Amino acid sequence: MSAARQEFGDGIIWIADEPEVTLPPPAALPSGGATIALNGVEKAFGERPVLRRLDLDIPAGQFLAVVGRSGGGKTTLMRLIAGLDAPTAGRVAVGGETVEGLQRNVRLLFQDARLVPWQRVLGNVGIARGPDWRHRATIALRDVGLADRGREWPFVLSGGQKQRVALARALVSAPSVLLLDEPFGALDALTRIEMHQLTERIWREHGFTVVLITHDVAEAVALADRVVVLRQGEIALDLDIDLPRPRREAGDAAASALQARILAAV
Numbered sequence: 001m002s003a004a005r006q007e008f009g010d011g012i013i014w015i016a017d018e019p020e021v022t023l024p025p026p027a028a029l030p031s032g033g034a035t036i037a038l039n040g041v042e043k044a045f046g047e048r049p050v051l052r053r054l055d056l057d058i059p060a061g062q063f064l065a066v067v068g069r070s071g072g073g074k075t076t077l078m079r080l081i082a083g084l085d086a087p088t089a090g091r092v093a094v095g096g097e098t099v100e101g102l103q104r105n106v107r108l109l110f111q112d113a114r115l116v117p118w119q120r121v122l123g124n125v126g127i128a129r130g131p132d133w134r135h136r137a138t139i140a141l142r143d144v145g146l147a148d149r150g151r152e153w154p155f156v157l158s159g160g161q162k163q164r165v166a167l168a169r170a171l172v173s174a175p176s177v178l179l180l181d182e183p184f185g186a187l188d189a190l191t192r193i194e195m196h197q198l199t200e201r202i203w204r205e206h207g208f209t210v211v212l213i214t215h216d217v218a219e220a221v222a223l224a225d226r227v228v229v230l231r232q233g234e235i236a237l238d239l240d241i242d243l244p245r246p247r248r249e250a251g252d253a254a255a256s257a258l259q260a261r262i263l264a265a266v
């Protein structure tokens with residue numbers, strides 16, 4: 001095994017090379033979704049209530065978008081579903097099980113990809129290791145269209161490619177719930193549309209439940225089966241998006257009408 005010289009900031013570190021491996025043709029990773037249920041969920045930070053008696057049932061495999069003004073409680077809601085935080089009152093359940101602490105079958109994506117700079121792309125995707133990690137990471141990279149980039153370092157990738165790697169890292173563990181906290185917010189318009197198409201395809205293939213937080217009402221209507229508007233910790237609108245897929249991102253009259261209804265509730 002050789003070593004690669006890498007410079008990070010003022011420092012230089014030596015990193016063991018990933019060995020080359022020949023893999024059998026990869027099969028698809030397992031798929032499936034879990035229900036998410038919130039019953040009478042409240043969350044307060046000190047005296048300040050952030051979520052107020054929230055009831056929300058999300059069927060397995062649904063693509064739900066949560067829209068709302070800044071400070072409305074969207075990220076707080078996401079953290080409760082992920083088990084990163086506990087509700088002040090009420091119950092959060094994933095797949096019928098009360099959420100207590102981090103959930104193995106729930107994965108999160110953020111606005112920044114949060115890749116580890118001292119691991120190559122494949123190593124980042126398989127960061128949790130576990131049996132067969134290299135094979136699974138290769139399948140996941142292929143799924144996001146980066147089959148030939150596994151041996152590169154994260155710093156050579158574009159913002160959109162980094163988000164693809166983060167998505168692949170989530171797919172490796174075959175999650176039943178994917179939580180997306182503004183993952184496309186920092187991307188340029190064209191890359192954002194590419195990521196929309198990729199996310200939609202992967203969701204259809206894998207069948208997990210998605211909760212997408214976004215400020216972008218057009219994005220919510222383009223991707224989601226259902227849009228919930230969260231305003232001051234309460235559900236101000238719960239709207240099914242019955243538009244056929246694949247959807248056009250602009251110039252669709254029915255989509256524009258739905259966007260206007262959502263904007264009026266935000």
Ligand SMILES: Nc1ncnc2c1ncn2[C@@H]1O[C@H](COP(=O)(O)OP(=O)(O)OP(=O)(O)O)[C@@H](O)[C@H]1O
Pocket residue numbers: 045050068069070071072073074075076077
């Ligand atoms: N750990 C915390 N301690 C104290 N207050 C918090 C904490 N986390 C969130 N808050 C407060 O809860 C409210 C809701 O925050 P949250 O991040 O859920 O909103 P958001 O809708 O996701 O906003 P944005 O769109 O800006 O990310 C805000 O007033 C915020 O200041």
